[in-house]
Amino acid sequence: MIHTRLLIVFIALWGFLACSITAQSASWRERERVTLSLDGPWSSALDPQGSAPRDSWAMTLPQGKPSLLPCRWDDAARMHDFAGAIWYARTFVIPDTAARAAALLVLKNPVGEIDLFLDGTPCGHFLGTGLTRRVPLALPPGATHRLTLRLARPDSGTAVSCGVGPVSLEFLPPARIETLSPYATADGTLTLRYRLAADAPCQVTLTFALTSLEGERTLAHVKPFVLNLPAGMTESTITLVAKHWKPWSPSAPTLYRLR
Numbered sequence: 001m002i003h004t005r006l007l008i009v010f011i012a013l014w015g016f017l018a019c020s021i022t023a024q025s026a027s028w029r030e031r032e033r034v035t036l037s038l039d040g041p042w043s044s045a046l047d048p049q050g051s052a053p054r055d056s057w058a059m060t061l062p063q064g065k066p067s068l069l070p071c072r073w074d075d076a077a078r079m080h081d082f083a084g085a086i087w088y089a090r091t092f093v094i095p096d097t098a099a100r101a102a103a104l105l106v107l108k109n110p111v112g113e114i115d116l117f118l119d120g121t122p123c124g125h126f127l128g129t130g131l132t133r134r135v136p137l138a139l140p141p142g143a144t145h146r147l148t149l150r151l152a153r154p155d156s157g158t159a160v161s162c163g164v165g166p167v168s169l170e171f172l173p174p175a176r177i178e179t180l181s182p183y184a185t186a187d188g189t190l191t192l193r194y195r196l197a198a199d200a201p202c203q204v205t206l207t208f209a210l211t212s213l214e215g216e217r218t219l220a221h222v223k224p225f226v227l228n229l230p231a232g233m234t235e236s237t238i239t240l241v242a243k244h245w246k247p248w249s250p251s252a253p254t255l256y257r258l259r
Contacts, residue, residue, distance in 0.1 A: 034098035058117035072163035085152035098171035109165030117148040188245030
């Protein structure tokens with residue numbers, strides 16, 4: 001049985017509150033997820049023309065030298081005018097405490113055109129603009145895997161300081177919260193729309209509590225209840241009615257926490 005605890009800090013607006021929170025950006029988690037930092041030395045190889053054969057380089061890089069991630073190209077003067085691509089690769093071992101089915105590859109502050117390969121198979125492509133990206137990975141069987149990252153300047157004709165910030169893996173539990181969207185009204189009614197994901201049929205326990213940050217006073221509470229989840233996605237809603245709901249104003253902001 002999985003005991004779920006949500007944690008969101010949000011501002012109660014006078015009249016209404018409407019926001020959408022996803023698993024990619026929320027500060028809550030179903031439980032503490034296992035994470036693995038991939039910062040540090042990676043193998044690297046220059047591709048000056050940006051034309052290296054992707055199938056072979058994704059599996060084995062030519063003789064290069066270790067490079068450190070995070071990195072920013074302009075940290076090295078010789079990279080200011082570099083117009084090609086750089087390939088980075090490293091292996092990682094899944095921790096024994098992590099679920100082995102799926103994970104999120106978290107890249108902070110990526111800038112440039114990025115291609116990702118897991119064990120030689122393409123697993124992601126995007127244009128990084130400096131915002132954190134979370135890329136879903138379906139992990140093949142086995143504990144040891146190879147991750148390859150190709151970084152190139154955008155095809156825009158302008159000089160861009162390409163780079164990648166901290167890199168990590170976040171291993172997903174078999175049952176997890178995909179999205180949670182709270183909608184509030186001025187009378188203190190809070191409707192929660194949530195979507196749960198399960199890799200296989202399972203049973204989970206949910207509970208919700210709305211508290212004030214001023215003294216942790218509980219304003220609304222839903223007792224723990226059990227859901228039998230099928231494999232795949234399950235969507236539902238639940239309503240809480242808060243007592244002593246206070247409006248928000250710039251002079252007296254009122255903050256609440258949803259657990």
